Amino acid sequence: MAPPTSSQIKPGRTLLVLLAIILAMGATIALQKAFVPKFGLDLAGGTTVTLSPVTTDGKAPPQESLDRAVNIIRDRVNGTGISDAEVARSGDNIVISVPGAGRDEAIKLVATTAEMRFRQVLAVAAATTPPTTLPTTAATPSPSAVTPSTGTSPAGRALSKALAEPTPTPTVTRRARSHTATGEKTGAGTRAKATPSPTPSVAPSEEDPLAGQDLSGIDPAALQKFRTIDCTAKNRGQGAQDDPNKQIVACSQDGSARYILDKAAVQGSQITTASAGVRQDTGEWVVNLDFKSQGASQWSDLTAKAFGAQPPRNQIGVVLDGLVITAPASNGRIPGGKTEISGSFNQQSATELADQLKYGALPLKFVQSSVVSVSSTLGQDQLRGGLVSGAIGLLIVMLYLLLYYRGLGAIGIASLGIATIVTYFSVAVLSANVGFRWSLPHIIGLVVSIGITADSFIVYFERIRDEMKEGHRTLRAAVEVAWRRAKRTILVADAVMFIAAVVLYFLAVGGVAGFAFAMGLTTLIDIVVVFLFTKPLMSLAARMKFFSKGHKLSGLDAERMGRTNSGAEHLQEA
Structure with a gap:
């Protein structure tokens, strides 16, 4: 017999690739302790929030604004379409049902208006007892960064500490590939170094927090409100719809x-994208913003204008829902519209801010009219019933494969077992990382996929038998020739199924979208299993005498293949 060729060794390597994928997924599940997927609203219950719109004139809100708000909130709580959150209109109210108990962060996310504006700071003071001095920092001018100036910044204590350190925070940085002579090159681009300087500080008196500051051009009504505003109050103006023209x-x-x-x-509205990330040089969490062309031009003009002003007018206030989340000082013009906001962020706060900006601002102001916990509508009995039905369907398919294909059926059953493992691991990993929740529609989609996966094996097995019957080929030759023809049929069938799942996923919402996601996921898994497991295992089985000699239990015996014994002996390999 000729020595094995590289093509004959390949099946073993392919199986090792699949094994590595399974082990990697298992390790991820073990590290994240995500052994059991999260359940959806119908199986685990959750929280229902009812939002009522508030208009300035007290009239009913425009229907277009309500529809837009529904779409924005749906993107926020179920942006991927797989978390099983539900958003629907009830008259002029919006009802949001979020699966899982204690989802306070999601409730906070749907209730906020997320109106962000960038404004030049005209005056600043401490919220309570006015400080004796308001220290500032001076930075070497650079066209690529914005750095903090006054100690009375929205980062509070974090900024006070930063002023005493070589690298102050927060900063707003232009993300670029080049760097200037006065800057330091980082993974995100250029970041100018801010260095403390004995710049004369603003010193308001105890009686007037605005003493010593330039008050030219400030609206008298704003001056009066500034002296009386109580920033120690609980709400502090959160969710206020400020007029951008005032x-x-x-x-x-x-x-x-x-x-x-x-x-x-x-x-x-000029923000194109927003994302949270980690700055490579410092390891701090930041929010990256990209502006549209008009916003990039406006941002360039604003940073240039603030750079030429005296403190505190060299600061730019980033206002979200009526609150200043950061107010860095301009250190030069920032062109291009690529900006980085940094400050006292952790992973959660940076991600929340990025999500709010990415999913857009609500066109209306809403108040929570009710927040209630809801129990599961199906519960463990229905979950158990769904899993049992899936197990019964899987068992029936296995029995069919054994009765009809015998030894070949064992290869099909092994393939189904691998597909089940990969599917469960995929669900667990998605549940831990992208918010996938296991609801009844998802389970239905996974059960339906059993038949889809079995179809691929049957197509391949039948093609092998046809090649041996009609082409009078040996098993090894039939396995390779049949695969070249069967894989086209398998790919076309799976492509049709996957396209249907994608279209259904993007056109539907709620449970239907969940069903489509599960069906698309298992279609991809079917391709992976057939290419990385079924075909390589069949190539290895073709070398075994049990199959190549046509044993009666192999499913490839002479009687089953419609050949005479002499013909069978003629086709046996040496």
Whole structure:
């Protein structure tokens, strides 16, 4: 017999690739302790929030605005379509059902308006007892960065500490590939170094927090509100719908500072994308923003204008829902529209801010009219019933494969077992990382996929038998020739199924979208299993005498293949 060729060794390597994938998924599940997928609203219950719109004139809100709000909230709580959250209109109200207990972060996300504006700071003071001095920092001018200036920033204590350290925070940085002589090159681009300088500080008196500051061009009504605003109050103006065409008075997010801010120079609608990430040089969490062309031009003008002003007017206030989340000082013009916001962020706060900006601002202001916990509508009995039905269907398919294909059926059963393992691991990993929740529609989609997966094996097995009957080929030759023809049929069938799942996923919402996701997922898994397991295992089986000699239990015996014994002997390999 000729020595094995490279093509004959390949099946073993392919099986090792599949084994590596399964082990990697298992290790991920073990590290994240995600052994059991999360359940959806119908199986685990959750929280229902009813939002009622509030209009300035007290009239009913426009229907277009309500529809837009429903779409935005649906994107926020179920952006991927697989978390099983439900958003629907009930009259003029919006009802949001979020699966799982204690989903406070999701409730906070759907209730916020996420209106972001960028405004030049006109005046600033401490929220309570005015400080004796307001220290500032001076930075080497650079066209690529914005760095903090005053100690009375929205980062509060974090900024006070930063002013005493070589690298102050927060900063807003232009993400670029080049760097200037005064900057330091980082993974995100260029970041100018801010260095403390004995710049004369603003010193308001105890009686007037605005003493010593330039008050030219400030609306008298804003001055009066600034002196009386209480930033220590619980709400501090959270969710206020500020007029972008007017000067406003706002508190910092942590309640440590109060600001007078100029008219909005750049609005949040000019943001193209927003994402949370980690800066490579410092390891701190940041939010990256990309502006549209108009917003990029406006942002460039704003940073240039602030750079030429005296403190605190060299600061730019980033206002979200009526609160100043950060107010860095301009250190030069930032062209291009690629900006990085950093400060006292952790992973959760950076991700929440990025999500709010990415999914857009609500066109209306809403109040929570009710928040109630709901029990599961199906519960463990229905979950058990769904799993039992899936197990029964899988068992019937296995019995059919054994009775009809005998030895070949064992290969099909092994393939189904691998597909089951990969499917469960995939569900567990998705549940832990992208919010996938196991609901009844998902289970239905997974059960239906059993037949789809079995179809691929049957197509391949039948093609092998046809090649041996009609082509009078040996088993080894039939396995390879049949695969070249069967894989086209398998790919076309799976492609049709996957396209149907994708179309259904994007056109539907709720449970139907969940069903489509599960069906598309298992279709991809079917391709992986057939290519990386079934075919290589069949190639290895063709070398075994049990199959190649046509044993009666192999499913390839002479009687079953419609050949005479002499013909069978003629086709046996040496």
